[in-house]
Amino acid sequence: MSAAVPLRARLWHVPQMTAILRGFERRSDWLPRVRPYRTDLRVMMRITRAGWVRALHDARGPAAFIARDGAQVHALYVHPRAQGLGLGRALLDDAKHAAPRLELWVAEANADARAFYAAQGFVEARQGDGSGNDEGIPELQMLWQDERCAR
Template structure:
Protein backbone atom coordinates (compact mmCIF):
# COMPACT_ATOMS: atom_id res chain seq x y z
CA UNK A 1 0.00 0.00 0.00
CA UNK A 2 1.45 3.27 -1.10
CA UNK A 3 0.90 6.63 0.56
CA UNK A 4 1.25 10.09 -0.90
CA UNK A 5 1.17 13.67 0.23
CA UNK A 6 -2.34 15.06 0.50
CA UNK A 7 -3.26 17.64 -2.13
CA UNK A 8 -6.09 20.16 -2.29
CA UNK A 9 -7.85 18.08 -4.95
CA UNK A 10 -8.18 15.32 -2.32
CA UNK A 11 -10.24 17.64 -0.11
CA UNK A 12 -13.73 16.40 -1.15
CA UNK A 13 -12.81 12.76 -0.48
CA UNK A 14 -11.12 13.59 2.85
CA UNK A 15 -14.21 15.49 3.95
CA UNK A 16 -16.46 12.62 2.91
CA UNK A 17 -14.38 10.16 4.98
CA UNK A 18 -14.38 12.49 8.01
CA UNK A 19 -18.12 13.14 7.79
CA UNK A 20 -18.90 9.44 7.41
CA UNK A 21 -17.21 8.92 10.78
CA UNK A 22 -19.03 11.80 12.48
CA UNK A 23 -22.42 10.66 11.12
CA UNK A 24 -21.80 7.12 12.38
CA UNK A 25 -20.66 8.21 15.85
CA UNK A 26 -23.70 9.09 17.99
CA UNK A 27 -21.67 10.07 21.09
CA UNK A 28 -19.68 12.69 19.16
CA UNK A 29 -21.22 16.17 19.41
CA UNK A 30 -21.08 18.32 16.28
CA UNK A 31 -19.09 21.43 17.25
CA UNK A 32 -17.90 22.54 13.80
CA UNK A 33 -19.75 23.35 10.62
CA UNK A 34 -18.91 21.56 7.39
CA UNK A 35 -17.31 24.81 6.19
CA UNK A 36 -15.07 24.84 9.29
CA UNK A 37 -14.05 21.24 8.58
CA UNK A 38 -13.26 22.08 4.95
CA UNK A 39 -11.18 25.12 5.96
CA UNK A 40 -9.27 23.08 8.57
CA UNK A 41 -8.59 20.24 6.12
CA UNK A 42 -7.44 22.69 3.43
CA UNK A 43 -5.11 24.37 5.93
CA UNK A 44 -3.38 21.15 7.04
CA UNK A 45 -3.10 20.02 3.41
CA UNK A 46 -1.35 23.30 2.52
CA UNK A 47 0.95 22.89 5.54
CA UNK A 48 2.00 19.44 4.26
CA UNK A 49 0.67 17.55 7.28
CA UNK A 50 -1.63 15.18 5.34
CA UNK A 51 -0.76 11.74 3.96
CA UNK A 52 -3.31 9.80 1.91
CA UNK A 53 -3.55 6.15 0.98
CA UNK A 54 -5.42 4.87 -2.09
CA UNK A 55 -7.45 1.85 -3.06
CA UNK A 56 -8.23 1.42 -6.75
CA UNK A 57 -7.30 5.04 -7.46
CA UNK A 58 -9.50 6.59 -4.76
CA UNK A 59 -8.39 7.91 -1.39
CA UNK A 60 -9.13 5.18 1.16
CA UNK A 61 -7.89 7.02 4.23
CA UNK A 62 -5.74 9.84 5.51
CA UNK A 63 -3.47 10.80 8.37
CA UNK A 64 -2.75 14.31 9.68
CA UNK A 65 0.57 14.69 11.51
CA UNK A 66 2.75 17.58 12.61
CA UNK A 67 6.09 16.23 13.79
CA UNK A 68 5.39 13.82 16.63
CA UNK A 69 1.74 14.87 17.04
CA UNK A 70 -0.81 12.71 15.26
CA UNK A 71 -3.89 14.90 14.82
CA UNK A 72 -6.14 12.57 12.83
CA UNK A 73 -6.32 9.14 11.23
CA UNK A 74 -9.44 8.17 9.30
CA UNK A 75 -10.23 5.33 6.90
CA UNK A 76 -13.33 5.09 4.72
CA UNK A 77 -15.95 3.04 6.63
CA UNK A 78 -16.20 0.22 4.06
CA UNK A 79 -12.40 -0.13 3.93
CA UNK A 80 -11.67 -0.37 7.65
CA UNK A 81 -9.88 -3.47 8.87
CA UNK A 82 -7.95 -3.92 5.61
CA UNK A 83 -4.62 -2.42 6.72
CA UNK A 84 -4.95 1.14 5.43
CA UNK A 85 -4.73 2.72 8.88
CA UNK A 86 -1.82 0.46 9.82
CA UNK A 87 0.02 1.43 6.63
CA UNK A 88 -0.44 5.15 7.25
CA UNK A 89 0.67 4.72 10.84
CA UNK A 90 3.69 2.58 9.85
CA UNK A 91 4.92 5.38 7.61
CA UNK A 92 4.54 7.93 10.42
CA UNK A 93 6.40 5.60 12.81
CA UNK A 94 9.23 5.20 10.29
CA UNK A 95 9.62 8.99 10.15
CA UNK A 96 9.35 9.75 13.88
CA UNK A 97 10.95 8.21 16.94
CA UNK A 98 7.94 9.15 19.05
CA UNK A 99 4.26 9.71 18.19
CA UNK A 100 1.66 11.27 20.47
CA UNK A 101 -2.09 11.50 20.02
CA UNK A 102 -5.21 12.27 21.99
CA UNK A 103 -8.04 9.78 21.60
CA UNK A 104 -11.53 10.36 22.97
CA UNK A 105 -12.13 7.97 25.86
CA UNK A 106 -15.48 6.88 24.38
CA UNK A 107 -13.80 5.79 21.14
CA UNK A 108 -13.07 2.22 22.21
CA UNK A 109 -12.31 1.05 18.67
CA UNK A 110 -9.62 3.71 18.16
CA UNK A 111 -8.13 3.08 21.59
CA UNK A 112 -7.88 -0.65 20.84
CA UNK A 113 -6.38 0.02 17.39
CA UNK A 114 -3.67 2.27 18.80
CA UNK A 115 -2.92 -0.16 21.63
CA UNK A 116 -2.42 -2.94 19.03
CA UNK A 117 -0.01 -0.60 17.23
CA UNK A 118 2.15 -0.19 20.36
CA UNK A 119 0.71 3.02 21.81
CA UNK A 120 0.38 3.22 25.59
CA UNK A 121 -1.68 5.50 27.78
CA UNK A 122 0.38 8.40 29.13
CA UNK A 123 -2.25 10.76 30.59
CA UNK A 124 -5.96 11.50 30.81
CA UNK A 125 -7.86 14.76 30.64
CA UNK A 126 -11.37 16.11 30.78
CA UNK A 127 -11.20 17.12 27.12
CA UNK A 128 -7.99 19.07 26.57
CA UNK A 129 -7.06 17.06 23.48
CA UNK A 130 -10.25 17.51 21.43
CA UNK A 131 -12.54 20.23 20.15
CA UNK A 132 -15.64 18.54 21.58
CA UNK A 133 -14.45 18.78 25.19
CA UNK A 134 -14.94 15.03 25.77
CA UNK A 135 -12.79 13.07 28.23
CA UNK A 136 -9.71 11.89 26.38
CA UNK A 137 -6.50 9.92 26.71
CA UNK A 138 -3.01 10.85 25.60
CA UNK A 139 -1.42 7.81 23.97
CA UNK A 140 2.26 7.61 23.09
CA UNK A 141 4.29 5.33 20.85
CA UNK A 142 8.07 5.20 21.23
CA UNK A 143 10.32 3.57 18.69
CA UNK A 144 12.97 1.11 19.69
CA UNK A 145 15.75 2.73 21.67
CA UNK A 146 13.71 5.84 22.46
CA UNK A 147 13.56 6.38 26.20
CA UNK A 148 10.67 7.84 28.13
Protein backbone atom coordinates in the same frame (compact mmCIF):
# COMPACT_ATOMS: atom_id res chain seq x y z
CA MET B 1 -5.11 -0.20 -3.39
CA SER B 2 -3.43 1.79 -6.09
CA ALA B 3 -0.72 3.03 -3.72
CA ALA B 4 0.76 0.71 -1.09
CA VAL B 5 2.79 3.61 0.29
CA PRO B 6 1.08 6.65 1.77
CA LEU B 7 1.54 9.74 -0.39
CA ARG B 8 1.28 13.40 0.43
CA ALA B 9 -2.33 14.47 0.05
CA ARG B 10 -3.15 17.22 -2.45
CA LEU B 11 -5.70 19.99 -2.27
CA TRP B 12 -8.00 18.22 -4.73
CA HIS B 13 -8.25 15.35 -2.19
CA VAL B 14 -9.64 17.65 0.53
CA PRO B 15 -13.38 17.23 -0.26
CA GLN B 16 -13.12 13.42 -0.16
CA MET B 17 -11.01 13.41 3.01
CA THR B 18 -13.45 15.81 4.65
CA ALA B 19 -16.28 13.44 3.66
CA ILE B 20 -14.42 10.57 5.40
CA LEU B 21 -14.12 12.68 8.56
CA ARG B 22 -17.74 13.83 8.47
CA GLY B 23 -18.95 10.28 7.82
CA PHE B 24 -17.17 9.10 10.95
CA GLU B 25 -18.83 11.89 12.92
CA ARG B 26 -22.27 10.85 11.62
CA ARG B 27 -21.69 7.19 12.54
CA SER B 28 -20.45 7.97 16.07
CA ASP B 29 -23.43 8.51 18.37
CA TRP B 30 -21.14 9.55 21.24
CA LEU B 31 -19.50 12.37 19.24
CA PRO B 32 -21.26 15.74 19.32
CA ARG B 33 -21.38 17.73 16.08
CA VAL B 34 -19.79 21.09 16.90
CA ARG B 35 -18.29 22.38 13.63
CA PRO B 36 -19.94 23.27 10.37
CA TYR B 37 -18.81 21.51 7.19
CA ARG B 38 -17.09 24.66 5.91
CA THR B 39 -14.90 24.82 9.01
CA ASP B 40 -13.78 21.21 8.58
CA LEU B 41 -13.12 21.90 4.90
CA ARG B 42 -11.01 24.99 5.71
CA VAL B 43 -9.00 23.12 8.33
CA MET B 44 -8.40 20.20 5.95
CA MET B 45 -7.25 22.64 3.28
CA ARG B 46 -4.87 24.37 5.71
CA ILE B 47 -3.24 21.20 7.02
CA THR B 48 -3.06 19.64 3.55
CA ARG B 49 -1.37 22.76 2.19
CA ALA B 50 1.06 22.62 5.16
CA GLY B 51 2.05 19.06 4.17
CA TRP B 52 0.71 17.37 7.30
CA VAL B 53 -1.62 14.96 5.48
CA ARG B 54 -0.67 11.66 3.86
CA ALA B 55 -3.24 9.40 2.24
CA LEU B 56 -3.79 5.97 0.77
CA HIS B 57 -6.02 5.66 -2.27
CA ASP B 58 -8.16 3.09 -3.98
CA ALA B 59 -9.93 3.29 -7.34
CA ARG B 60 -12.50 5.71 -5.86
CA GLY B 61 -9.98 8.17 -4.39
CA PRO B 62 -8.64 8.69 -0.87
CA ALA B 63 -9.55 5.70 1.27
CA ALA B 64 -7.63 6.69 4.40
CA PHE B 65 -5.58 9.59 5.67
CA ILE B 66 -3.40 10.69 8.56
CA ALA B 67 -2.68 14.27 9.63
CA ARG B 68 0.61 14.59 11.51
CA ASP B 69 2.78 17.54 12.49
CA GLY B 70 6.07 16.21 13.80
CA ALA B 71 5.34 13.80 16.63
CA GLN B 72 1.71 14.90 16.99
CA VAL B 73 -0.88 12.80 15.16
CA HIS B 74 -3.93 15.02 14.79
CA ALA B 75 -6.19 12.66 12.83
CA LEU B 76 -6.33 9.16 11.38
CA TYR B 77 -9.44 8.07 9.48
CA VAL B 78 -10.27 5.15 7.20
CA HIS B 79 -13.33 5.13 4.94
CA PRO B 80 -15.76 2.28 5.84
CA ARG B 81 -15.25 0.73 2.38
CA ALA B 82 -11.57 0.24 3.23
CA GLN B 83 -11.70 -0.74 6.89
CA GLY B 84 -10.05 -4.00 7.85
CA LEU B 85 -7.54 -3.81 4.99
CA GLY B 86 -4.59 -2.56 7.05
CA LEU B 87 -4.69 1.03 5.84
CA GLY B 88 -4.68 2.57 9.30
CA ARG B 89 -1.73 0.40 10.26
CA ALA B 90 0.09 1.36 7.04
CA LEU B 91 -0.42 5.06 7.74
CA LEU B 92 0.88 4.66 11.29
CA ASP B 93 3.86 2.59 10.12
CA ASP B 94 4.71 5.37 7.65
CA ALA B 95 4.52 7.92 10.48
CA LYS B 96 6.65 5.70 12.74
CA HIS B 97 9.35 5.60 10.06
CA ALA B 98 9.32 9.40 9.90
CA ALA B 99 9.39 10.10 13.65
CA PRO B 100 10.99 8.24 16.58
CA ARG B 101 8.09 9.20 18.84
CA LEU B 102 4.38 9.75 18.19
CA GLU B 103 1.63 11.11 20.39
CA LEU B 104 -2.09 11.54 19.90
CA TRP B 105 -5.30 12.19 21.76
CA VAL B 106 -8.21 9.80 21.37
CA ALA B 107 -11.74 10.14 22.70
CA GLU B 108 -12.20 8.04 25.80
CA ALA B 109 -15.53 6.86 24.34
CA ASN B 110 -13.85 5.60 21.16
CA ALA B 111 -13.04 2.08 22.36
CA ASP B 112 -12.28 0.81 18.83
CA ALA B 113 -9.65 3.50 18.24
CA ARG B 114 -8.11 2.98 21.67
CA ALA B 115 -7.79 -0.76 21.01
CA PHE B 116 -6.36 -0.12 17.54
CA TYR B 117 -3.68 2.25 18.85
CA ALA B 118 -2.80 -0.13 21.70
CA ALA B 119 -2.35 -2.92 19.14
CA GLN B 120 0.03 -0.62 17.24
CA GLY B 121 2.23 -0.17 20.33
CA PHE B 122 0.74 3.01 21.79
CA VAL B 123 0.32 3.27 25.56
CA GLU B 124 -2.07 5.47 27.49
CA ALA B 125 -0.17 8.31 29.15
CA ARG B 126 -2.72 10.66 30.69
CA GLN B 127 -6.36 11.62 30.71
CA GLY B 128 -7.83 14.90 29.52
CA ASP B 129 -11.10 16.44 30.66
CA GLY B 130 -12.18 17.56 27.19
CA SER B 131 -10.89 21.11 27.47
CA GLY B 132 -8.33 20.32 24.75
CA ASN B 133 -10.82 19.35 22.03
CA ASP B 134 -13.62 21.12 20.18
CA GLU B 135 -16.25 18.63 21.34
CA GLY B 136 -15.47 18.99 25.06
CA ILE B 137 -15.38 15.20 25.57
CA PRO B 138 -12.96 13.28 27.82
CA GLU B 139 -9.89 12.03 26.00
CA LEU B 140 -6.74 10.01 26.53
CA GLN B 141 -3.25 10.86 25.39
CA MET B 142 -1.49 7.86 23.87
CA LEU B 143 2.22 7.64 23.14
CA TRP B 144 4.44 5.48 20.98
CA GLN B 145 8.22 5.48 21.01
CA ASP B 146 10.61 3.58 18.79
CA GLU B 147 12.25 0.98 21.02
CA ARG B 148 15.61 1.62 19.35
CA CYS B 149 15.48 5.25 20.55
CA ALA B 150 14.41 4.35 24.07
CA ARG B 151 17.66 2.52 24.84
